[in-house]
Amino acid sequence: MLKTANWTMDHKETITKKEGYIEIIFIIILVGAMFFFVNGKLYDNRLVHSMPFSYFATDGFAYLLLTEHAYISGNQLYHPYYEAGGYYDVLWIHGLTIYSVSAILAKTSGIPVYDAIYIMASVMVILNCLAMYFFIREYNKNVAIIAIGFFALFFVKNFYVSYFWGELGAVSGMLFLTGMLWAVSKIDIKKGFLLLSITSIAAILAHIPEFIFAALIILGYLVFKIIIEKKIPWKDVKWITIAMFITVVLTSYYLAVFAFGMFQTQGSNPLVLKPSEMGSLKVVFFQDIGWPAIIALAIGITYFSYITIKNKKIIPILFFSLMLFIIGFSNYFGFGYRAFHIRAFWPIFLAPLFGLGVYIVIKTIKKNISQVVSIIVALIIFASITLSYYSPIRGPGAITQEQYDAFKWIDKNTAQTDKIFVFYGDGYSQSARLIQRLTYVLDVNDYVQSLQKGTIKNIYTVDLFTLTNGNLLYWDGFMKPGYHADFSTSYHIQVNVCDFEYYLFDKKSAYSPGLAQANVYIMNLFLSNGMKEVYSNDAVSVIYNNGIRENCINMPGTNISTNSTDQSIKESTSQSINQSTDESKNQSTIQK
Amino acid sequence: MKTQLDPQLRKEIINVLLCVITLIIITQIAYFKENFLAVSKISLSIAYLYIIPGYALMLYWFDKIPFFQRLFFGTSIGIGVVGFLSYYIGMAGIHIKYHHIIFPPVLIIIGILGYVMQKKK
Numbered sequence: 001m002l003k004t005a006n007w008t009m010d011h012k013e014t015i016t017k018k019e020g021y022i023e024i025i026f027i028i029i030l031v032g033a034m035f036f037f038v039n040g041k042l043y044d045n046r047l048v049h050s051m052p053f054s055y056f057a058t059d060g061f062a063y064l065l066l067t068e069h070a071y072i073s074g075n076q077l078y079h080p081y082y083e084a085g086g087y088y089d090v091l092w093i094h095g096l097t098i099y100s101v102s103a104i105l106a107k108t109s110g111i112p113v114y115d116a117i118y119i120m121a122s123v124m125v126i127l128n129c130l131a132m133y134f135f136i137r138e139y140n141k142n143v144a145i146i147a148i149g150f151f152a153l154f155f156v157k158n159f160y161v162s163y164f165w166g167e168l169g170a171v172s173g174m175l176f177l178t179g180m181l182w183a184v185s186k187i188d189i190k191k192g193f194l195l196l197s198i199t200s201i202a203a204i205l206a207h208i209p210e211f212i213f214a215a216l217i218i219l220g221y222l223v224f225k226i227i228i229e230k231k232i233p234w235k236d237v238k239w240i241t242i243a244m245f246i247t248v249v250l251t252s253y254y255l256a257v258f259a260f261g262m263f264q265t266q267g268s269n270p271l272v273l274k275p276s277e278m279g280s281l282k283v284v285f286f287q288d289i290g291w292p293a294i295i296a297l298a299i300g301i302t303y304f305s306y307i308t309i310k311n312k313k314i315i316p317i318l319f320f321s322l323m324l325f326i327i328g329f330s331n332y333f334g335f336g337y338r339a340f341h342i343r344a345f346w347p348i349f350l351a352p353l354f355g356l357g358v359y360i361v362i363k364t365i366k367k368n369i370s371q372v373v374s375i376i377v378a379l380i381i382f383a384s385i386t387l388s389y390y391s392p393i394r395g396p397g398a399i400t401q402e403q404y405d406a407f408k409w410i411d412k413n414t415a416q417t418d419k420i421f422v423f424y425g426d427g428y429s430q431s432a433r434l435i436q437r438l439t440y441v442l443d444v445n446d447y448v449q450s451l452q453k454g455t456i457k458n459i460y461t462v463d464l465f466t467l468t469n470g471n472l473l474y475w476d477g478f479m480k481p482g483y484h485a486d487f488s489t490s491y492h493i494q495v496n497v498c499d500f501e502y503y504l505f506d507k508k509s510a511y512s513p514g515l516a517q518a519n520v521y522i523m524n525l526f527l528s529n530g531m532k533e534v535y536s537n538d539a540v541s542v543i544y545n546n547g548i549r550e551n552c553i554n555m556p557g558t559n560i561s562t563n564s565t566d567q568s569i570k571e572s573t574s575q576s577i578n579q580s581t582d583e584s585k586n587q588s589t590i591q592k
Numbered sequence: 593m594k595t596q597l598d599p600q601l602r603k604e605i606i607n608v609l610l611c612v613i614t615l616i617i618i619t620q621i622a623y624f625k626e627n628f629l630a631v632s633k634i635s636l637s638i639a640y641l642y643i644i645p646g647y648a649l650m651l652y653w654f655d656k657i658p659f660f661q662r663l664f665f666g667t668s669i670g671i672g673v674v675g676f677l678s679y680y681i682g683m684a685g686i687h688i689k690y691h692h693i694i695f696p697p698v699l700i701i702i703g704i705l706g707y708v709m710q711k712k713k
Contacts, residue, residue, distance in 0.1 A: 040622035075682030097675030109637035202672025
């Protein structure tokens with residue numbers, strides 16, 4: 001049997017009613033605190049907003065647009081054409097669960113999709129913490145209570161980055177990873193294999209890397225069990241095999257799409273990667289845990305090794321925790337940046353070993369540890385981490401209300417075949433992908449360089465928003481993959497600015513006012529040439545090109561004349577260059 | 593004929609309801625700028641979609657797994673099962689806007705059937 005009864009310490013499950021109530025109140029307080037710090041602050045302590053709130057990076061916007069697409073189209077068969085190079089048959093190759101469950105929550109509660117996603121993500125994190133607590137508690141209540149204190153690491157330092165930058169597929173995958181590991185500890189109960197099947201299916205559909213990690217840990221668990229206990233657990237092997245067979249059968253269609261799509265392109269990602277190679281993308285370093293927690297971890301690992309050798313039995317939760325610690329370094333041996341996702345969840349995954357380490361230290365001082373002592377220790381740990389490292393991050397993020405209103409106007413008032421040209425705007429290299437049309441965002445460097453020369457061109461370099469993973473996979477026959485693109489296909493292209501139906505101009509900019517001024521100049525040029533302003537608010541205008549296809553800005557290479565206003569554009573543009581170039585660098589790094 | 597609900601199950605159902613009320617209170621505190629109606633609507637939606645169906649699906653293991661493990665791992669399973677069903681049912685042509693009407697009742701019924709089957713044995 002995989003399940004071991006109790007740890008070889010003083011743990012006996014004889015709790016009084018009073019202790020039970022105290023424990024529940026303690027959990028409620030800490031879960032409430034987690035809710036408050038993980039998402040409450042980030043969301044400005046409001047659940048419903050008038051625009052996508054606290055979306056800081058391109059990943060978050062990509063999750064949002066796919067969820068919106070699932071909400072509108074009603075299924076997850078195809079990617080939206082406006083993120084698929086204009087093709088309508090590109091298969092949905094990304095993970096599935098976070099999108100569908102968020103869309104269903106939005107439909108049920110009537111809240112906007114952009115709010116539903118972050119609410120579901122926070123629910124998943126809190127649920128993961130609770131699940132981990134009760135998983136540890138099954139073996140030792142005091143260790144579980146102390147471990148809760150370390151959950152606070154999740155919303156501080158670099159641990160928090162992957163959450164608020166919107167890597168929400170991984171957030172959902174982590175929940176099911178915990179579920180799979182818990183399920184394998186229940187494999188010996190009647191129909192226990194069903195639990196493993198369901199959680200494995202959920203992990204595959206949520207985010208495949210987490211399924212792979214969990215499967216490897218389970219395999220490692222069986223191998224270690226054979227080595228330590230010197231017997232082959234045939235019954236467990238049988239049920240795990242059955243569970244995996246069911247999983248593969250029920251997810252075979254999605255696995256085929258994944259294999260032909262995502263797997264083909266993700267294979268080009270580096271398998272060995274140093275954290276320093278991630279550019280400006282913040283990853284968790286080992287030392288981010290903090291020295292007190294590192295010491296607790298070391299004690300926990302040492303004690304776990306000792307009792308495993310001594311008792312010749314593996315305690316599953318501690319083994320899993322140790323494996324997840326090691327997998328956090330798998331960026332050095334084959335899993336590339338996926339390992340960093342695991343590191344972001346170390347506060348939850350390593351909590352059993354942290355808790356054990358602190359428990360052992362206290363136990364050397366005081367033989368009998370009461371529940372109250374454990375609770376006090378947990379509260380001290382939680383408060384220390386929060387007070388030392390917590391720094392509130394709050395929206396609104398990379399989009400403004402005026403920009404979002406303009407996007408929605410375009411969605412509602414333009415034809416599906418219309419193409420949108422987006423001039424410079426703060427955050428557009430990330431946020432403009434929310435426009436549900438083929439959207440081309442002007443390359444900031446190209447724009448700046450031409451303005452520096454005092455020219456407005458016909459031909460500009462742009463980025464066409466496209467979910468490139470999978471090379472735009474489609475079915476070219478029964479289970480026969482076809483690709484609309486290949487590795488050489490570029491979406492960083494040159495276009496004639498006159499070949500568009502609509503133009504989006506930001507008239508204000510917090511980062512580059514000079515570029516906004518240049519936008520207004522070009523916008524006025526368009527208007528004087530007969531185009532029409534069809535939407536306008538304080539900060540953004542949408543211009544309709546009513547058929548002017550040639551020389552829409554008079555002539556190629558139009559020079560900005562040297563009257564005082566135009567001269568000021570040149571000057572303010574020059575001042576903006578450094579800033580906008582920096583911003584553009586950041587954005588392109590985020591898009592990795 | 594009057595059928596008696598297992599007292600243990602009745603107690604658990606009350607506990608699930610208490611957990612939902614706690615969820616509303618915690619959510620209201622974490623998002624204190626939001627009005628109570630919106631908080632309640634969202635919390636109850638989460639309970640209806642994921643917590644209660646997940647708990648129901650775990651009833652088969654009523655005697656084998658402690659209540660809180662069934663509740664919290666059950667909620668994860670509720671989310672996972674809805675995600676799985678939504679993918680295939682959506683592909684079959686049933687729009688996602690109907691999924692919240694179909695899935696929770698079906699999953700709760702399956703869970704109750706599992707509980708009854710397990711109890712009969």
